[in-house]
Amino acid sequence: MSWRRYFRRKQWDRERALELEAYLEAETADNAARGMTPVEARRAAMKKLGNPTQIREEIYRMNSLNFIETLWKDLGYALRVLRKSPGFALVAICSLGLGIGANTAIFSVVRAVLLRSLPYPAPERLVLVGREGADAVTMFEYQFWKEHAAVFAGAAGWRGVSDVTLTYRGSVHPIAAGLATADFFRTLGVAPALGREFTSEETRPGGPRAIVLTDALWRSAFGGDPEVLGRAVAIDGASYNIVGVLPRGFWFPEAADAFVPLRFSGSMGDRGMNTVMIARLAGGVSLRQANAGCAALTAEFLSTKPEGLPAKYRGLRVTPYQDTLVGDVRVTLLLLLGAAGLLLLIACSNLAGLLLARLAARQREIALRLALGSGRGRLVRQILTENLVLTLAGGVAGVVLARWVLASFVAMIPFHLPASAPIVLDAPVLAFALGAAIATGVVFSLAPILSAARVDLQTALKAGGRSTAAASRQRARNVLVTAEVALSVTLLVSAGLLMQSLYRLHQEPLGFQPRGVITFLTQPPRGQKPADGWMFEALFERLRGLPGVRGVAAINQLPLVGHGNMPAQVAGQPEKSIGGMEIRVVTPGYFETMGIALRRGRRFTERDTAAAPPVILVNETVARKWWPSGDVLGGRVEVGRFRGKQYFDDPVRQVVGVVADTKTEELKVPPSPTVYLAVPQAEWYDQAMNWVVRVDSTAGMGARIRQAIAEVDPRQRVDRLRAMEEIVASNTRDSRFDAWLFGFFAALALVLTVVGVYGLLAFSVARRASEIGTRIALGASRASVVGLVLKQGIGLVAAGLLLGLAGALAVTRSLASLLFGVRPTDPLSFSAVAVLLLGAGAAASYFPARRAANVDPVVALREE
Amino acid sequence: MLQGTLELLILQTLAPGPAHGHTIAHVIEHRSEEVLQVEHGSLYPALHRLEDRGWIASFWGTSENNRKARYYRLTATGRKQLIEQTGRWDRLTRAVNRVLRPAEE
Numbered sequence: 001m002s003w004r005r006y007f008r009r010k011q012w013d014r015e016r017a018l019e020l021e022a023y024l025e026a027e028t029a030d031n032a033a034r035g036m037t038p039v040e041a042r043r044a045a046m047k048k049l050g051n052p053t054q055i056r057e058e059i060y061r062m063n064s065l066n067f068i069e070t071l072w073k074d075l076g077y078a079l080r081v082l083r084k085s086p087g088f089a090l091v092a093i094c095s096l097g098l099g100i101g102a103n104t105a106i107f108s109v110v111r112a113v114l115l116r117s118l119p120y121p122a123p124e125r126l127v128l129v130g131r132e133g134a135d136a137v138t139m140f141e142y143q144f145w146k147e148h149a150a151v152f153a154g155a156a157g158w159r160g161v162s163d164v165t166l167t168y169r170g171s172v173h174p175i176a177a178g179l180a181t182a183d184f185f186r187t188l189g190v191a192p193a194l195g196r197e198f199t200s201e202e203t204r205p206g207g208p209r210a211i212v213l214t215d216a217l218w219r220s221a222f223g224g225d226p227e228v229l230g231r232a233v234a235i236d237g238a239s240y241n242i243v244g245v246l247p248r249g250f251w252f253p254e255a256a257d258a259f260v261p262l263r264f265s266g267s268m269g270d271r272g273m274n275t276v277m278i279a280r281l282a283g284g285v286s287l288r289q290a291n292a293g294c295a296a297l298t299a300e301f302l303s304t305k306p307e308g309l310p311a312k313y314r315g316l317r318v319t320p321y322q323d324t325l326v327g328d329v330r331v332t333l334l335l336l337l338g339a340a341g342l343l344l345l346i347a348c349s350n351l352a353g354l355l356l357a358r359l360a361a362r363q364r365e366i367a368l369r370l371a372l373g374s375g376r377g378r379l380v381r382q383i384l385t386e387n388l389v390l391t392l393a394g395g396v397a398g399v400v401l402a403r404w405v406l407a408s409f410v411a412m413i414p415f416h417l418p419a420s421a422p423i424v425l426d427a428p429v430l431a432f433a434l435g436a437a438i439a440t441g442v443v444f445s446l447a448p449i450l451s452a453a454r455v456d457l458q459t460a461l462k463a464g465g466r467s468t469a470a471a472s473r474q475r476a477r478n479v480l481v482t483a484e485v486a487l488s489v490t491l492l493v494s495a496g497l498l499m500q501s502l503y504r505l506h507q508e509p510l511g512f513q514p515r516g517v518i519t520f521l522t523q524p525p526r527g528q529k530p531a532d533g534w535m536f537e538a539l540f541e542r543l544r545g546l547p548g549v550r551g552v553a554a555i556n557q558l559p560l561v562g563h564g565n566m567p568a569q570v571a572g573q574p575e576k577s578i579g580g581m582e583i584r585v586v587t588p589g590y591f592e593t594m595g596i597a598l599r600r601g602r603r604f605t606e607r608d609t610a611a612a613p614p615v616i617l618v619n620e621t622v623a624r625k626w627w628p629s630g631d632v633l634g635g636r637v638e639v640g641r642f643r644g645k646q647y648f649d650d651p652v653r654q655v656v657g658v659v660a661d662t663k664t665e666e667l668k669v670p671p672s673p674t675v676y677l678a679v680p681q682a683e684w685y686d687q688a689m690n691w692v693v694r695v696d697s698t699a700g701m702g703a704r705i706r707q708a709i710a711e712v713d714p715r716q717r718v719d720r721l722r723a724m725e726e727i728v729a730s731n732t733r734d735s736r737f738d739a740w741l742f743g744f745f746a747a748l749a750l751v752l753t754v755v756g757v758y759g760l761l762a763f764s765v766a767r768r769a770s771e772i773g774t775r776i777a778l779g780a781s782r783a784s785v786v787g788l789v790l791k792q793g794i795g796l797v798a799a800g801l802l803l804g805l806a807g808a809l810a811v812t813r814s815l816a817s818l819l820f821g822v823r824p825t826d827p828l829s830f831s832a833v834a835v836l837l838l839g840a841g842a843a844a845s846y847f848p849a850r851r852a853a854n855v856d857p858v859v860a861l862r863e864e
Numbered sequence: 865m866l867q868g869t870l871e872l873l874i875l876q877t878l879a880p881g882p883a884h885g886h887t888i889a890h891v892i893e894h895r896s897e898e899v900l901q902v903e904h905g906s907l908y909p910a911l912h913r914l915e916d917r918g919w920i921a922s923f924w925g926t927s928e929n930n931r932k933a934r935y936y937r938l939t940a941t942g943r944k945q946l947i948e949q950t951g952r953w954d955r956l957t958r959a960v961n962r963v964l965r966p967a968e969e
Contacts, residue, residue: 016908019885019934022927026886029929050905059912 013060020052070378074385081386088358089390092351095752096394096440099344101401102745104425104433105409106337108402111429112419114330118322119251119420121189122280127290127318129155129277135324137277137316139270140306145277145316148300151293155279156184161256163719166221167234173221174717177211177235178256185212185246187280194218195229195244202243203261210261211240215248217257235260237526251420253325271647278321290318310579325418331817332415332738339494339745342487344440346749349484350756352444353477355387357763359448360473380449387448388441395437399430414733447476474767477760478796484756485800485841486807488749489833493808494815495746496829497822498739504821505732511662511671512559513595516550517724518693518701519558522709522716529686530554530585530679531610540587542708543693548701551593551694554679556585558690559594559662560727567642568675570635571652574644576626582664582674583639585682585689591659593694599623601633601657608678616653617676623658625673632658637675650684653677667731668820698723738818750836754844761793761848765855772852773860782853789852793845794838801837805830870902870910872953875938875946878920882937884927885911911936919945 024045031041049055082089117123129145130137137145139157146155159179166173185197192212202210211233213222222228232239240260264270281290298315359366366379403425410423417423524530536554543552557564568581588604590596599620608615616637623632635655640648661671679685695701702721709716765772772785812824822829877883877891888911889902914920919942927933938946 015934016912018932020908022884022931022933023886025931026884026927026929026933030890050903055905055908058909062909062912062916 009060013056016056016059017052020049020055024049070381071385074382075389077382078386078389082389085358088354089393091755092354092390093393093397095347095350096344096391096437097397097401098748099340099347100395100398100433100436100440101405102340102398103337103344103436104398104402104429105406106333106340107432108406108425108429109410109413109417109419109423110333110337111426111432112421112423113417114326114333115428116419116421118325119249123322124320125153125281126188126321127279127281127287128321128324129279129294129316129318131273132314132317134273135276136273137275138273138306139264139266139275140304141301141316142275142277143264144301144304144306145294145297146279148297149279149293151282151285151290152279153282154183154187155277156187157181157262158184158254158276158278159262159274160276161254164236165717166217166258168221168231171221173217173257175217175221175257176255178252178254178259179262180259181262184259184278187278188252189280190247190250192244193247194226195242197244198259198261203263205263205265207261207263209235209238209240210243211235212244212246212259213242214246214250214257214259218245236523253416253418277316279318281318287318287320294318328817329415329417331814332734335814335818336741339491339742342491343745343749344436346484346487346491346752348440348444349480349487350752350759351390352447353480353484353756353760355444355448356473356477356480357759359383360763360767383449384442384445387445388438391437391441391444392434394440395433398437399425399433402433412737414730414737447480450476474764477763481753481756481760481796482800482803484753485797485837486804488746488753489801489804489837490808490811491742491746491749492833492836493805493812493829495739495742496833497812497815497819497824497826498735498742500822500826500829501818501820502732502735502739505667505735508663508667508821510559510667510728511596511660512724514724514728516695516698517594518695518698518705518721519690519724519727520705520721521688521690521719523688523719524686525715529683530556530689531681531683531685533680536587536679538712539709542712543691543705546701546704546708548696549693550696551589552691553590553593554587554689554691555590556685556687556689557582558692558724558727559664560667560731561665561690563665563672565672566640567647568637568639569641569643570626571638572636577641577643578622578625578673579642580672581622581639582672584674584676585679585685586676587679590676590692593692594662595694596662597660599658599660601655603657603659604676604678608681610680610683612681614651614653614681615656615678617657617659618655619659619671619674619676620661621671622673622675639675639677653681663731667728692724698725735818735820750840753837754840757793757797757841757844758848760796761789761845762851764792765789765848765852768852769855770860772855773857776855777857777861785853785855786849789849790842790845793848794841797837797841801834805834808833868949869953870906871914872946872949873900874907874910874914874936875919875942875949878936878938878942879946882923882925882935884925884933884935886927886933888936914942918942 024042027045027048028038028041031044032038036044118126120126128135131141142155142157146152146157149155157180161176161178164175164177166175166177180198182198182200182203185192193215195212197212198210201207213228218224218228228242228245231242233242234240262275281287285293294316295314298313301315302309302313369379370376406423406425410417530536540552543549563582565580565582567577567579568583569577586604588606588608591598591603600623601617604615604617616639618626618632618635618637623630626632627635632655636652637655638646638652639650640646659676662674663669664672664674677685693701693705706718706721709718772788776782776785808830809825816824873892874888877888883891885907889907892900892902911920911922915922915936918939920936921939922934922936925933925935
């Protein structure tokens with residue numbers, strides 16, 4: 001047999017017809033030559049040939065592929081069967097579609113983020129260089145390892161993006177500029193499409209200022225002008241020369257519109273651990289060799305007497321760059337995929353149960369087919385075909401669903417997805433969906449097939465025959481429902497834990513009152529700093545005068561947004577040193593405006609001027625740590641000094657007050673030790689200020705604030721104007737997403753499980769109608785019949801519950817990184833799920849039980 | 865005719881050169897002095913089977929009396945098969961003869 005001929009058999013047949021016709025003509029001609037009349041000659045020829053149709057049929061059959069014929073028949077039969085029970089088909093296709101759709105949508109994210117490699121040549125050779133557990137290095141470490149590590153073919157530094165204003169020929173573009181060292185693009189393996197990347201001259205302090213544009217910015221702001229190289233643009237007022245344009249499709253995990261040189265000047269900023277070091281491994285160097293090569297330099301580096309290293313400094317190590325990008329995302333995505341997988345398994349068990357029930361109803365049909373000589377193998381194939389038709393339809397529904405929700409699902413994901421290409425349903429994802437559909441079909445066919453293979457002809461053909469096969473089917477269904485309950489428990493417990501985390505997160509004390517506070521950020525004009533009183537007088541007055549404004553203040557870093565720390569110690573007590581003391585520079589009125597409580601002493605006032613004695617406020621954490629006995633007021637603090645060594649010049653300041661702790665960077669993390677300085681007394685601070693404006697109602701205030709600022713100074717840029725509540729909400733976004741998604745899956749699982757329990761009991765009651773009728777006829781009370789059914793249902797749920805709780809205990813540990821304030825073994829979540837499932841089981845059993853109680857013994861017994 | 869014999873005869877008929885169905889049947893009948901009658905109902909399926917195995921190949925040509933006809937020719941595999949099957953046939957007939965006429969041996 002050959003496929004080629006199978007598909008060409010129609011044409012083949014036409015050729016045979018022609019050939020036979022040619023034979024007839026030849027034979028007729030021979031006969032005529034022997035002297036027959038044409039009619040006789042033809043008749044004799046036909047007689048000799050025999051029945052041409054029969055010959056053609058024989059050859060046609062030889063060209064057929066037997067299994068395909070059966071497949072068509074099975075398919076036709078399956079479609080007829082399904083058309084007869086559209087309700088079942090609908091339930092099956094919908095639940096499978098949901099399961100497969102959820103898996104497909106999540107898998108397309110997994111594929112784009114975890115499975116696709118970075119869009120650079122030899123991406124597996126790119127590594128991140130950093131201290132253990134940290135993803136950044138200091139400028140000193142960067143320079144030393146870049147110069148000395150022979151295991152790297154190239155290395156470059158990166159310090160994130162900042163919002164700047166690009167001005168070109170009078171048009172102004174707010175852009176995100178990335179700070180990168182020379183060799184940055186060479187290390188990534190990307191050559192600019194036009195021009196070149198930075199030279200080391202350009203990354204030297206005081207060197208010429210250069211800028212590299214992305215393709216998108218080049219097109220939008222420069223009209224794709226190929227003559228753009230060498231032209232000057234202004235970045236925040238300073239002039240930069242365009243030296244290169246990146247190729248279209250260039251991608252870097254942190255989105256930037258343009259790149260400017262990162263220059264190490266040895267400033268305070270450079271001394272912090274804030275340089276991301278990316279390196280390309282030299283040819284033939286393995287990760288292990290690279291780590292060894294990096295470690296070998298540690299002693300030499302320490303001999304250069306670098307400053308500010310931790311006591312147990314262990315040097316730098318390398319991690320594959322892609323691993324560091326996906327980091328936490330990997331765990332979350334895999335957990336989501338796991339949850340979706342569980343949901344699909346539950347849908348599978350549910351369907352397998354339904355199929356077993358249908359099989360029982362079709363028992364006589366099957367027995368009849370077996371009796372008429374149908375092979376069991378043929379029967380198995382028939383069941384498999386039917387189920388695959390269902391799952392493939394479910395798969396199609398799933399893909400349609402996934403395609404439909406993918407964009408909004410991806411938009412819902414709150415965490416940064418380091419995907420270098422758009423997340424789409426491409427061929428591998430579709431293959432995944434198809435694979436999932438087929439695997440599902442095979443898995444849930446197993447139970448029906450095993451039970452169908454055991455149909456006992458003799459009993460099955462008798463009317464109402466109750467065979468051992470039926471009993472084993474019942475057992476199989478019990479197992480399936482138990483499994484369903486057990487799997488749902490895992491999902492429900494996970495959802496419960498995540499929802500509790502979310503609740504705990506909302507209960508976390510912030511230390512300030514976000515409601516009614518609007519914030520925004522302004523940069524001081526070039527050469528000015530907040531302590532000069534820059535804009536404060538005019539702007540403060542203007543904003544305070546707006547109707548509905550209760551208070552106006554400013555701070556260098558808002559709570560829950562970012563950090564800015566320096567070492568500090570108690571004056572004269574080097575043992576009381578904190579390396580990462582958060583330094584906040586605030587205007588008087590900040591604490592009142594933000595609603596931060598004063599615990600001891602006083603707040604800043606207008607009298608804390610540059611000329612006044614230097615003062616400082618500390619938060620409760622600092623007070624507790626440094627002055628456990630409570631004698632905090634009058635304490636003396638030196639900012640910039642650590643274990644006796646001075647890193648930064650700041651006067652000794654006297655503590656005049658203690659304010660409540662506020663969350664520093666994240667809601668999940670306890671407040672950091674923080675000190676507050678008054679703006680006039682922090683003359684060295686020359687960065688942006690965040691404004692906080694307390695208003696009666698935030699509605700419409702944003703626009704009014706912008707307008708007010710424009711009236712004071714039309715050139716003043718206002719960034720990140722938003723309500724403080726938004727900032728708080730963005731801190732719970734991840735938890736909300738996790739909780740809702742798991743909650744959604746768990747709710748679906750619960751519904752499916754209830755349907756499963758209900759279906760099983762309803763069927764079992766129908767099957768045992770005559771037995772129940774007999775019991776009632778013999779004097780069993782209705783209540784005892786109800787109890788009988790309830791016991792069966794709750795027994796199943798309880799068995800599944802026990803299994804599931806044990807399983808969940810093992811599984812929820814992997815959730816730990818997503819949880820907050822609740823342990824993975826939280827007894828409340830576990831017991832709540834137990835109660836919920838038992839309740840749901842009882843509810844699902846109630847209706848079948850009532851039906852059992854209403855069995856009319858006369859009717860039931862007559863059927864026997 | 866014995867099972868498989870027809871196929872052997874077809875192969876043998878095609879050994880000198882390509883022929884169409886009618887000729888093949890004619891040649892077999894003629895050479896066997898009309899003892900072997902080729903049932904045409906089995907000729908074409910047999911041709912088809914042989915072609916399926918790749919022992920013969922077919923092509924459309926023009927017959928002696930200028931008509932379109934489907935010609936069959938022996939393939940290299942078919943030629944090998946012909947030799948092998950002829951040998952097997954010889955051994956079989958000798959064996960059968962030995963059984964049928966033991967006295968003469």
